[in-house]
Amino acid sequence: MRTKRCNCKVSQYIPRGYGYKEIRMNCGSTGVNGQQLLCDKCRDKAYEEYPQGWKDVPGDVCEHGNYVGNSGGPDYLCGECEDSAPEFSGN
Numbered sequence: 001m002r003t004k005r006c007n008c009k010v011s012q013y014i015p016r017g018y019g020y021k022e023i024r025m026n027c028g029s030t031g032v033n034g035q036q037l038l039c040d041k042c043r044d045k046a047y048e049e050y051p052q053g054w055k056d057v058p059g060d061v062c063e064h065g066n067y068v069g070n071s072g073g074p075d076y077l078c079g080e081c082e083d084s085a086p087e088f089s090g091n
């Protein structure tokens with residue numbers, strides 16, 4: 001899995017008192033909600049690669065829209081992916 005990094009800072013707004021507090025973090029780092037922060041450019045790129053979208057990290061949702069774990073190594077297996085995966089056949 002490629003790790004895409006750029007030097008952009010991504011703004012996040014977290015509720016603070018009666019307003020919001022802006023936090024700026026590096027693109028690619030994990031945000032306050034557990035989602036990977038991506039700048040607009042990286043998000044566009046990720047959407048090209050994962051048009052199905054994702055939950056926390058690009059690549060953690062398969063093409064069927066099922067959560068399959070983080071992009072470093074799927075924790076879950078989508079049944080539909082399993083069915084469509086090329087199977088090793090003995091003959």
Ligand SMILES: [Zn+2]
Pocket residue numbers: 005006007008027028038039040041042043
């Ligand atoms: Zn970026």
Ligand SMILES: [Zn+2]
Pocket residue numbers: 062063064065066078079080081082
């Ligand atoms: Zn799937």
